Amino acid sequence: MACTKPIHSPLHQWHNIFRALPMLSPLSARPLSTASQTTTPKPRIPPPRLPANISQKVFTPPKKIKTYPPPPSTRNHHPFAIAAINEAHITTLDPTGARTRLFSRSNPDVPRVGDILLATFTTGDPFSGICLNIRRRGPDTAILLRNRLLTVGVEMWIKIYSPKVRSIEVVERAVKRARRARLYYLRKPKHDRGSVEGVVEEYLKRRRLLRSGAVGVREPTASAKNPSAARKGVGAR
Template sequence: MAALPSMRPLGCLRSLIGLQDAVQPQITRRFISTAYSPKPKRVPLPPNLPQQFLSQLPERLQPREDSKRVKVYPAPPSTRKVCKDPIAKVTESQMAIHDPKGERKALFDYRRNPRSVKPGDILRVTFKNGDPFNGVALSIKLRGIDTSVLLRNELTRVAVEMSVKVFSPNVQSVEIVQRAERPARRARLYFMRSRKHDRRSVENLVGAYIRQKRAFLGGNRRK
């Protein structure tokens, strides 16, 4: 049903009412904040104040004759002047305990000692608790008291690697069974893990070394 011509002005009025409802007046908000005021200093009481006036003061403002000052101790002396490098001091103390003569340190210092252990040598490490381990030295990590050597061997046709801490209290001795035929060009011989360059088992070389060592020691004893 079409709208009558007389109802058209009312329709315009209705659209104006809806527009006024959509427009909402903006609400302004005001915040009240107090300014910071520092704590007032305590005013000393006048001398010779009668006791009747002192009793009217709160307890926190009454004078106390037995009040004692807190004793302030000086700061402890700094250890930076005494020990500038604590890690080096701890390392030296541990080296003096586990390697007092410095023989094992010189044995693995391949950068300075030409007769030291080098990557590619066959070593025999004897422990205080446990069986000895034999293997080829793949890498040597010089880290002070944490110096370690990585050995690789083959036991029952299974490749086995062991990282030995040189200065561990459990390590009794480290012996060089056989030197490398030629000096290695790398500090880490990880390529020997491949089937092409793997040395396989070194038990036969270690066994020959032990027999030769026993014969040499036995000959000295007879003399």
């Protein structure tokens, strides 16, 4: 007996499913990216209630912080505070005011660049040289001296208000006033004046004579030491 029941293949079943897709609900036809947005919103969870045994004072807002007005400004009493501080430092470092008057611009005998100065210290040997620069900056005022020691040029910055500086003396004035404020061109071999030790030795010798009281005394010359040599013309130019 022949079987009259039709045989349905798996492909025929999938064909029926695809034909029924347009008749489904619009939600099933949406892509997955938008289908999740139409879900029902989650219920809002109310905040937890405080138990009855907990006091409500724990959750009170903080107290207002006490503020204080700013301190009075010192500008009303000291409009130029930096200048006052510098004056106080200079008064402490130079109680007699000798170094301040020496390097004051109003002083007619003020040291200038090009002069030969001699600085002595409380510790160490003195240093002398030609003044190349004078830097006036209140308590930080300093001078730059240059000398040649053993054929080597040596320069030194000297703070005039330093406690280690005992004295600063003018050994020799420049013949002509320099037209520059900094004589750095003296570092070149063409303009280098060399060592000033001979000039300083003559100055120290004259100072010793003045302090000893022999102001008009001169050192004996070669003719005074040896009269017979003077008659023969020895030592005469």
